[in-house]
Each structure stands twice: as structure tokens, then as C-alpha cells.
Amino acid sequence: MAIVGGSGYAGGEFLRLALFHPHLEVTQVTSRRFAGEPVHFVHPNLRGRTNLKFIPPERLEPADILVLALPHGVFAKEYERYRPLGKVVLDLSADFRLKNPDLYRRYYGEHPRPDLLGSFVYALPELYREALRGADQMAGAGCNATATLLGLYPLFKAGLLQPKPVFVTLLISTSAAGAEPSPASHHPERAGSLRVYKPTGHRHTAEVVENLPGRPEVHLTAIATDRVRGILMTAQAFLHDGWSERDVWQAYREAYGGEPFVRIVKQKKGIHRYPDPRFVQGTNYADIGFELEEDTGRLVVMVAIDNLVKGTAGHALQALNLRMGWPETLGLEFPGLHP
Numbered sequence: 411m412a413i414v415g416g417s418g419y420a421g422g423e424f425l426r427l428a429l430f431h432p433h434l435e436v437t438q439v440t441s442r443r444f445a446g447e448p449v450h451f452v453h454p455n456l457r458g459r460t461n462l463k464f465i466p467p468e469r470l471e472p473a474d475i476l477v478l479a480l481p482h483g484v485f486a487k488e489y490e491r492y493r494p495l496g497k498v499v500l501d502l503s504a505d506f507r508l509k510n511p512d513l514y515r516r517y518y519g520e521h522p523r524p525d526l527l528g529s530f531v532y533a534l535p536e537l538y539r540e541a542l543r544g545a546d547q548m549a550g551a552g553c554n555a556t557a558t559l560l561g562l563y564p565l566f567k568a569g570l571l572q573p574k575p576v577f578v579t580l581l582i583s584t585s586a587a588g589a590e591p592s593p594a595s596h597h598p599e600r601a602g603s604l605r606v607y608k609p610t611g612h613r614h615t616a617e618v619v620e621n622l623p624g625r626p627e628v629h630l631t632a633i634a635t636d637r638v639r640g641i642l643m644t645a646q647a648f649l650h651d652g653w654s655e656r657d658v659w660q661a662y663r664e665a666y667g668g669e670p671f672v673r674i675v676k677q678k679k680g681i682h683r684y685p686d687p688r689f690v691q692g693t694n695y696a697d698i699g700f701e702l703e704e705d706t707g708r709l710v711v712m713v714a715i716d717n718l719v720k721g722t723a724g725h726a727l728q729a730l731n732l733r734m735g736w737p738e739t740l741g742l743e744f745p746g747l748h749p
């Protein structure tokens with residue numbers, strides 16, 4: 411398999427997972443800036459574990475599986491060049507996540523290949539497991555969309571929520587916006603910082619709305635913290651009158667009872683009562699919790715994931731396992747660290 415954009419955060423994380431997957435052999439990793447350098451030049455955690463060197467994208471040769479981890483818009487523009495280079499293509503960008511061209515236009519502008527929207531399967535196994543088994547073109551979900559969708563999907567599916575807007579707050583980390591310096595990424599002056607990153611207009615809103623039953627009204631706000639990895643999502647919604655905490659439990663159990671990487675975290679008391687990004691760091695787990703305010707019906711849903719694993723490379727590898735007919739959990743079963 412080959413990884414395009416392997417010097418970035420998403421590509422580097424896919425490489426880390428792929429190197430320890432028993433059925434994958436990574437033969438090519440591209441970077442324009444670091445062509446000729448060993449991959450550990452950029453990813454020091456992989457030192458001693460691989461002799462791969464970066465090649466420039468122009469030198470890519472056809473591979474069984476092509477993973478693209480390019481900045482937004484590059485793959486869509488260069489689809490004709492990259493598509494023939496992989497029998498199975500797994501794109502981690504937002505280029506082909508959406509099906510609806512109007513929704514795409516509203517959040518991203520004109521799509522260079524609107525004819526291809528809808529030809530990729532959204533690579534979130536908890537929602538599209540069966541479709542992924544036969545998909546040659548897969549589009550990885552956005553990290554914030556993953557956290558939001560996993561938290562809200564069972565509630566909309568079960569029809570538990572009042573038809574009111576749902577408000578989502580995402581505490582995000584510095585790796586969420588790529589390795590290139592950006593408003594969300596690391597900078598010495600940002601140590602210890604907590605900043606509003608995207609109060610309105612978050613692009614992942616589009617894929618959240620498109621993939622929730624009934625296309626409900628959902629509003630996202632992102633706050634940048636100085637954590638390196640992790641997302642903590644909280645959503646505020648209102649339950650229909652008459653529904654109780656037991657119904658919420660039931661909805662989550664029905665949706666996720668058989669899911670290998672979703673854990674419901676709900677204890678009445680104790681020190682680890684709520685999902686915490688620390689305990690899923692480096693893993694493919696999504697921890698989901700909730701609390702109901704009985705007298706108002708306000709339900710607070712909480713989801714913790716690692717943005718680069720369950721939010722990107724992990725769910726993408728899970729989807730690839732499905733596509734290749736391998737056990738879905740292969741190469742992804744490691745637990746997090748504690749303490």
C-alpha cells in the first residue's frame with residue numbers, strides 16, 4: 411500500500427497503524443518537502459521500526475491500496491492523476507465526504523468534481539459497515555464529525571429528541587489542524603491557551619447533518635485547547651416528554667451493543683464517571699457518556715476520542731479492514747494508557 415501526504419499528522423498516524431498491521435505492507439510514502447529523508451526524520455516515534463524513505467508524489471507507482479492524507483482540495487483537483495494509482499482508495503480529506511453539492515458549496519465553495527460527490531462511501535463503520543465492505547472509494551470522516559455523529563446518531567435514530575436545534579461544543583487539540591502552522595496548531599505563545607477556534611460555520615457541520623437521520627439542525631462550536639491530541643465533545647439536546655434515562659441507555663445499547671470500539675461510560679459515582687480524552691489517547695476507542703437533567707429534559711451527551719486515531723486513521727483502517735474482508739478490529743485493539 412502507499413500513503414500520499416505521509417509527512418503530515420493524518421498520514422503519519424495511518425503509517426504508524428499500518429506498520430503494525432499483519433496484512434498491510436507499506437511500500438511508498440510521499441512528501442514533497444522531505445523526499446529522500448527517512449520517515450523517522452519527520453515521525454521520530456517510528457525510528458528503528460521501518461527503513462522507508464519519503465518519495466516525491468511524482469514518483470508514486472500503482473498500489474493495491476492508496477491512502478490519501480492531503481490538505482483539503484488537492485485530491486479533488488488531481489483525482490484523474492491519483493485515482494488510477496490505487497485499486498482501493500481511502501481519502502482522509504473532506505473532498506468526497508459529502509453527497510449533497512449544495513451542502514458542499516455552502517461550507518467549502520464550488521467542488522471541482524461535483525459529478526463524483528456520492529461516489530465515495532463515508533468511512534464511519536458504526537454507520538456504514540455494510541456499504542464499506544464493497545467500497546473501492548472511501549472517504550474518511552472528519553474528526554469532530556466522528557465525535558459528534560457517534561454521540562448523536564443513536565438518539566436521532568431512536569427518535570428520542572425534540573425537534574429543537576442541538577448545540578455542540580468541541581474541545582479540540584493542536585494536531586487537529588495539521589502539521590503546518592495554523593490558528594489551531596502549536597506555537598510557544600499558545601502554551602496553556604484556551605481559545606475560541608470556530609464559533610460558527612464549522613465545516614464538519616455539513617457531514618454531521620448529512621449523516622444524521624432526518625437532517626436535523628445541529629450547531630457546532632470549536633474551542634482550541636493546548637492538548638496535542640484528543641477531542642471532548644459535549645452536545646446539548648432535549649428529550650421528548652415522557653422519555654427517561656433508561657430510554658437513552660436503550661438507544662445507545664441498541665446502536666452500539668455489538669460495536670468493538672464504542673464504550674458507554676456511565677457511572678453514578680466514582681472518579682472516572684465521564685468520558686475523558688486521556689484514556690482513549692492513541693487508541694481507536696470512542697467513549698460516550700450522557701447525563702439527563704430530569705426536570706428540564708436537557709440531555710448532555712459527552713464523547714471522547716483521539717482525533718488522529720478514532721477521528722482519522724483508526725476509523726479509516728477499521729473501514730479498510732471491512733473492505734478487505736479482514737477482521738474489523740485487526741491492528742486496532744490496543745488499549746489506552748492509565749495513569
Ligand SMILES: NC(=O)c1ccc[n+]([C@@H]2O[C@H](COP(=O)([O-])OP(=O)(O)OC[C@H]3O[C@@H](n4cnc5c(N)ncnc54)[C@H](OP(=O)(O)O)[C@@H]3O)[C@@H](O)[C@H]2O)c1
Binds near residue numbers: 414416444
Ligand atoms: N489532523 C486531523 O486531526 C485530521 C483529522 C481528520 C482528517 N484530517 C484530514 O487529513 C488531511 C491531512 O491533514 P493533516 O492534519 O495530516 O495535514 P498536514 O499535517 O498539513 O499534512 C498534509 C500532508 O500533505 C502533503 N501535501 C501538502 N500539499 C500537497 C500537494 N499539493 N501534493 C502532494 N502532497 C501535499 C504534505 O507533505 P509535503 O508538503 O511534504 O508534500 C503533508 O504530508 C486533511 O485533508 C484533513 O482534513 C485531519
